[in-house]
Amino acid sequence: MNDSSWGAPPQAGFGGPPEMAPVQGRTPAGPAYDGPAAQETRPMQVVPEAPEAGPDQDDRGAGTAPSGGPLFRDELPQEPMPTPTPEPPQPSRKKRAGRDLRAAIGVGVGLGAVIIASLFVVKAAFVGVIVVAVVVGLWELTSRLQEQKSIKAPLVPLAVGGAAMVIAGYVRGAEGAWVTMALTALAVLVWRMTEPPENYLRDVTAGVFAAFYVPFLATFVAMMLTADDGPQRVLTFLLLTVVSDTGAYAIGWRFGKHKLAPRISPGKTREGLFGAVSFAMVAGALCMQFLIDDGSWWQGLLVGLAVAASATLGDLGESMIKRDLGIKDMGTLLPGHGGIMDRLDSLLPTAPVVWLLLVLFVGS
Incomplete structure (x- = not known):
C-alpha cells in the first residue's frame, strides 16, 4: 500500500499552494511545514516521489526516517505476525519418510513382479536381471565419482568384468567369482594406463573398489541360485x-x-x-x-x-x-x-x- 491510497492532502513539490501546509488537524505526507522546514523541502519539487524522502516530524520527533511515516503506523505490528514459525515440526516429521510413497510402492511392485517371474520361470533369466542391475549400478557409481570428485574409474572394464563375474559365480561358484574379480582388477589397472599418469593411483583404487562393491557382492546372489x-x-x-x-x-x-x-x-x-x-x-x-x-x-x-x-x-x-x-x-x-x-x-x-x-x- 502506497501513500496515495490514504488520500493525503496536496504538498509542496506537487503543485499545492503553500497556504495549505500549516492547516491544523491535517497530517501531511511530506515534511513538516514550519518556516525553516518548508525551505528545506522546496528542492524536492523535482523529485517524482517526494513522500518517500520526508517523514512526519510531529509524530516521529526525529530528523529522518524511512518512507511511510505515521501513515503506516497501524501496519507495523503486522509485519512480524505473518512469519510462519510454528509450522516446522509437521514438515520435518513427514520428511522423515524421505521419498514419494506412491511412486516407491509402484516401482517396488513392478520390480518385484519382474524378479518373481524371472526367478521361478527360468533361473538363467534371473542371472540376466542381476547382470543388468550390476552394470547400471556401476554406471551410476562411476558417473557420480567423476561428476563430484573428478575420479575417472574406467567403466568399460568394470562393466564387462562385472557381468563376467556374476556369470562365473553362477557357473563356477565362489572360485569362479574370485578369479574373475582378480582379472577385472587387472583390467582396470591396464585400461587406465591409456590416459595420462596424473591421479592414476586414485582412479584405479576407485575402480577396484567399485568392482568389489557392486559385482563381486552381487555374485553371491547368483551363487544362492545354484542350489x-x-x-x-x-x-x-x-x-x-x-x-x-x-x-x-x-x-x-x-x-x-x-x-x-x-x-x-x-x-x-x-x-x-x-x-x-x-x-x-x-x-x-x-x-x-x-x-x-x-x-x-x-x-x-x-x-x-x-x-x-x-x-x-x-x-x-x-x-x-x-x-x-x-x-x-x-x-x-x-x-x-x-x-x-x-x-x-x-x-x-x-x-x-x-x-x-x-x-x-x-x-x-
Missing part, C-alpha cells in the same frame, strides 16, 4: 532385506526419537533399528520354516538378525559415500527410490551374509 531350492533362497534373501528396511522405516517414522548415526544418516533412529531387527527375525523364522528345505524357525531368527545388521550397515555405508560426494541419491532411474544403487545399498552387503548362513545351516 536345488535356489529360487526359494533368493526369495528369502530379498524378503528379509525388504522386510528389514520396511520395519526400520515404519517404526522409525512413527516412534523414532533417538538418532542412530546423526553424522552419517540423520534420518535413522535406534527405534528404527529395533523395528528392522524385530521384523526381520519374524520374517526369517517364517521363511526358514516354510521356504527353505531342511530349515527351522530358530535358524531363521539368527538369519533375520544378521540381515537386519548387514542391511543397516550397508545403508549407512552408502550414506557415507553419498555424503562424501555431496549428493542425496545415486541416480533418478527409479521414481520414489532414486537410482539402482539406492536400492542395492542394503542388498549387496547382505547377499554374502545370507549365502554363508544358508550354507552353514542347510548346506549348498
Whole structure:
C-alpha cells in the first residue's frame, strides 16, 4: 500500500499552494511545514516521489526516517505476525519418510513382479536381471565419482568384468567369482594406463573398489541360485532385506526419537533399528520354516538378525559415500527410490551374509 491510497492532502513539490501546509488537524505526507522546514523541502519539487524522502516530524520527533511515516503506523505490528514459525515440526516429521510413497510402492511392485517371474520361470533369466542391475549400478557409481570428485574409474572394464563375474559365480561358484574379480582388477589397472599418469593411483583404487562393491557382492546372489531350492533362497534373501528396511522405516517414522548415526544418516533412529531387527527375525523364522528345505524357525531368527545388521550397515555405508560426494541419491532411474544403487545399498552387503548362513545351516 502506497501513500496515495490514504488520500493525503496536496504538498509542496506537487503543485499545492503553500497556504495549505500549516492547516491544523491535517497530517501531511511530506515534511513538516514550519518556516525553516518548508525551505528545506522546496528542492524536492523535482523529485517524482517526494513522500518517500520526508517523514512526519510531529509524530516521529526525529530528523529522518524511512518512507511511510505515521501513515503506516497501524501496519507495523503486522509485519512480524505473518512469519510462519510454528509450522516446522509437521514438515520435518513427514520428511522423515524421505521419498514419494506412491511412486516407491509402484516401482517396488513392478520390480518385484519382474524378479518373481524371472526367478521361478527360468533361473538363467534371473542371472540376466542381476547382470543388468550390476552394470547400471556401476554406471551410476562411476558417473557420480567423476561428476563430484573428478575420479575417472574406467567403466568399460568394470562393466564387462562385472557381468563376467556374476556369470562365473553362477557357473563356477565362489572360485569362479574370485578369479574373475582378480582379472577385472587387472583390467582396470591396464585400461587406465591409456590416459595420462596424473591421479592414476586414485582412479584405479576407485575402480577396484567399485568392482568389489557392486559385482563381486552381487555374485553371491547368483551363487544362492545354484542350489536345488535356489529360487526359494533368493526369495528369502530379498524378503528379509525388504522386510528389514520396511520395519526400520515404519517404526522409525512413527516412534523414532533417538538418532542412530546423526553424522552419517540423520534420518535413522535406534527405534528404527529395533523395528528392522524385530521384523526381520519374524520374517526369517517364517521363511526358514516354510521356504527353505531342511530349515527351522530358530535358524531363521539368527538369519533375520544378521540381515537386519548387514542391511543397516550397508545403508549407512552408502550414506557415507553419498555424503562424501555431496549428493542425496545415486541416480533418478527409479521414481520414489532414486537410482539402482539406492536400492542395492542394503542388498549387496547382505547377499554374502545370507549365502554363508544358508550354507552353514542347510548346506549348498
